[in-house]
Amino acid sequence: MGGHLDPKNGIFLGWWGDLGCPTPQRITTYSMSPNRQRPLAGAGHAAIFNVFRRFRHQVLYVAPPFIAAYAIMNWAVERNEYLNSKPGRLLEGGDE
Template identity: 40%
Template sequence: MYNRLLTLDMIEPTDSNMAKGFGELSNVRGIIKYSISPFEQRAFAGAISKGLPNLFRRFRSKFFIVAPPFMIAYYIYDQTEKAHARMMRKNPADFANDV
């Protein structure tokens, strides 16, 4: 028995193994696909009656978890920027005795 791996140069390009053009794809059998028509769907069903209260509930539940680290980080950033601006100025007391 002689086994040999098929490589791309050994396969002869024929119509049966070449891809077809756009819109002429092969038929797929054995797969059932169910869907609803886009005209029968309600895209925003319950968006206002259920969505907005849920949004506010989630915001309230996570605010005190997320906000304090951001407030601390902003405070550190603000104080660092103020200290940097203060250190970059010349101190007039250092030059009081200059003529």
């Protein structure tokens, strides 16, 4: 039941499963045996050296702001503890 030209309704392709289309040509399929595939080949080696390379290139952009933020926060915590202590209150003119 191949396809034929119906002058009234157009082209009839055929019933389901036999659609009268020409067989596809020039389709190349490549495959590899599952036991020859190595999906994680070199992943450990690449991960170690990639992380080191990325860290080395980004550390100067990330570390100084973190160091500055840590130093400021440390100073603020120590200043707060001093001002809320007995000597700090006496120095600032507050009551005991």
